[in-house]
Amino acid sequence: MNRLFFWGLWLGFILYAFILAPPDRPDTADLILRLSTGNWEGINPIVVALFNAMGIWPMVYAALALVDGHGQKLRAWPFVLVSFAVGAFALLPYLGLRQPNPSFGGPKGLRLLESRWLGAVLAAGAIALAAFALLKGDWPDFWQQWQTSRFIHVMSLDFCALWLLFPVLLKDDMARRELSQPWITAAVLALPLVGACLYLTLRPPLAEVSEAEGVATS
Numbered sequence: 001m002n003r004l005f006f007w008g009l010w011l012g013f014i015l016y017a018f019i020l021a022p023p024d025r026p027d028t029a030d031l032i033l034r035l036s037t038g039n040w041e042g043i044n045p046i047v048v049a050l051f052n053a054m055g056i057w058p059m060v061y062a063a064l065a066l067v068d069g070h071g072q073k074l075r076a077w078p079f080v081l082v083s084f085a086v087g088a089f090a091l092l093p094y095l096g097l098r099q100p101n102p103s104f105g106g107p108k109g110l111r112l113l114e115s116r117w118l119g120a121v122l123a124a125g126a127i128a129l130a131a132f133a134l135l136k137g138d139w140p141d142f143w144q145q146w147q148t149s150r151f152i153h154v155m156s157l158d159f160c161a162l163w164l165l166f167p168v169l170l171k172d173d174m175a176r177r178e179l180s181q182p183w184i185t186a187a188v189l190a191l192p193l194v195g196a197c198l199y200l201t202l203r204p205p206l207a208e209v210s211e212a213e214g215v216a217t218s
Contacts, residue, residue: 006096013089013161017154028151044145046137049129050155053193056122056129057162058083060196061091063113064169067176067206071101088161095168102175104206119200126194163192170199177204 025031034043035051062080069076074097082090112118145152167185174184188195 003096006092009161010089010092010096013092013157016157017089017150021150021153022148024150025148028149031151044138044141046133046139046142047145047152049133049137050152050159053126053129053159054087054155055084056126056193056197057087057159059118059122060166060193060200061162061169063118063200064173065091065094066113067104068098068101068169068172071103072098074098087155087158088165089158091162091165095165100172102172104176114205116201119197119202123194123197123201126197130194159192163189163196166196170196173203176206179203 031043031047034040035048040048058080061083065076065080074094076094076098079090079094142152146156147153166188170185170188174180184199188199191198
């Protein structure tokens with residue numbers, strides 16, 4: 001049933017993005033170029049924050065999915081790699097193909113993925129982006145753009161999908177670290193993106209990593 005849900009969601013997401021979402025605007029290519037190069041003058045800070053947040057999400061997912069993939073028949077890294085370009089469109093197929101995996105028996109070369117510094121840097125970036133959007137953003141303008149721009153519309157839905165799907169991998173990651181407190185999932189969901197980054201910062205290390213590479217998580 002879970003597999004059918006994820007595949008159905010993936011197909012529905014694609015159909016919605018290309019059929020039901022607002023049409024492309026003539027300035028979309030120029031907007032993407034300006035967002036990518038840091039030429040943000042005149043762009044709503046909410047759009048800037050959202051675009052950059054979509055660069056943080058794949059790194060957050062990588063810290064869970066690449067560990068999770070060691071216990072799967074398929075590797076997670078191709079899905080994670082493509083997610084840097086298309087977000088949930090790439091990660092939903094992985095969620096549809098994977099099996100529950102509450103244990104870890106993979107190699108110990110996970111220094112970067114297990115580093116608390118990675119989580120801290122991502123959390124600082126997520127908090128800065130949230131503050132930038134909340135304090136500087138023009139919300140009525142963003143709402144108007146959300147209704148008229150396919151790029152901004154789909155990017156917003158992609159963000160929400162990555163936020164709401166995060167507990168799928170979080171559940172098994174917590175089990176691998178012997179965390180059973182249900183409030184953790186609620187706290188992560190209560191703070192979109194920021195909560196996921198803080199989890200990476202505060203989570204205990206995997207036993208296999210802590211024995212050989214404890215320095216990485218200190």
